[in-house]
Amino acid sequence: MKSAVETLNPTRVRLTVEVPFEELKDSLDAAYKKINQQVTVPGFRKGKIPARVIDQRFGRGAVLEEAVNDALPKLYQSAVEEGELNPLGQPEVDITELKDNELLAFTAEVDIRPEIEIPDYSGIEVEVDAAEVADEDVDKAVEQLRERFASTSVVERAAAEGDVVKVDLEAKVDGEVLEDGVAQGVDYTIGSGELLDGIDDAVTGLEAGGTATFTSELKGGSAAGQEAEVTVTVETVSARELPELDDEFAQMASEFDTLEEMREDSRKRLAEQKKYDQATQAQEKVLDALLELIEVPVPEKLLQDEVETRKHNLVNHQLGQLGLDLASYLKMQDKTEEDFEAELKEQAEKGIRTQFVLDELVNKEKLNVSQEELTEHLMRRAQSSGMSPDQFAQAVVEGGQVPMLVGEVARGKALATVVESATVKDTNGEVVDLDDEDESENAESDETSTESADAEAETKDEAKDEAKKEDA
Known part of the structure; x- marks a missing residue:
């Protein structure tokens, strides 16, 4: 087998391969054997059909096609190894010549890893943020922990920022209630921004049983991206109570005294x-x-x-x-x-x-x-x-x-x-x-x-x- 490598660009090459026909013998034998197992010829047992009969009945071309398909991957791999290439992905193969009992020639274009020259990198210098912990950082972390241990209790007053309201929601588009636009018993902390745009203004000032309607763009569901008319009904209003920052809280929230x-x-x-x-x-x-x-x-x-x-x-x-x-x-x-x-x-x-x-x-x-x-x-x-x-x-x-x-x-x-x-x-x-x-x-x-x-x-x-x- 002869092979040559042509560089098309820094990341792509073309292999040109010529294979003497005698090197296809194993693949030809395998092709006849495979066809033998797939076809039936009267007068011959399955698997025992002579090669000349297969050529006559099914054509030499079918045998050659099967043999080439069997041989190409191995021939390509040999050419890659001979050219010391690092291919990426599958090659684009084109059979340029196939002469029975003489020659098989093909080309294969494939992407390769580019040759990279690693320079001296010891001079690299970068700047990163200082790993400083300010008192404000500690205060924020403790406050977040405090928020996790907050308790809520139902109150008989209008809802205000920071309160937790349990609400029912109904969304309409063009006057029709969406199939996935109804939700009940949703807990929402006013001011958290975790629900629809506009809901904070709608529920602020409402007491239990109060209802408001507002317009908001839906971000998910069947009508995502559309403007919807949303009706919100407040079931309950609960005030959040944060624990005192003292040793008792530390004992409750951590392993420390x-x-x-x-x-x-x-x-x-x-x-x-x-x-x-x-x-x-x-x-x-x-x-x-x-x-x-x-x-x-x-x-x-x-x-x-x-x-x-x-x-x-x-x-x-x-x-x-x-x-x-x-x-x-x-x-x-x-x-x-x-x-x-x-x-x-x-x-x-x-x-x-x-x-x-x-x-x-x-x-x-x-x-x-x-x-x-x-x-x-x-x-x-x-x-x-x-x-x-x-x-x-x-x-x-x-x-x-x-x-x-x-x-x-x-x-x-x-x-x-x-x-x-x-x-x-x-x-x-x-x-x-x-x-x-x-x-x-x-x-x-x-x-x-x-x-x-x-x-x-x-x-x-x-x-x-x-x-x-x-x-x-």
């Missing part, structure tokens, strides 16, 4: 979270700085596929779970579809460039993944998926996804290596010491899926409040 001890524990936890956030921010900024140093061409077909995958996951999984469609989401974000597509393409391109660069770093730094590291990563992934480690491991093995997990861990180690060599300072000008544990835990997410995961998390945060409005 005094309020001061509880506050100090909150300060410690906040400091740990800020350090964790600081490490994450450092990794993101170091990665961005590294990508700026390297020219990374991206295969167009791979980029298109990645954009489609991200869009499918967003629309059919993240938004679908929240009861939103793409049009509602775009309206909520005040974005056009063109803006959305452009952002999605930018995220996908960065994800691909990130994977290419980190994979090259893995090779350059000769990074290996131990069984222990793989197991730890698998445990974390299982936890985030809601599956048991055994279930997740079984699904990974059955789906042939072990190499993918190994790649995730390796890329995480590659990024950690760059972060360790970079200079990270906080906004006060102090050099930040990032411990290995924070780096390894965060770094694993910095691969192709990182960008989509970030976008999905952002989508969930922004859409969470909107989803709560569906019942109306």
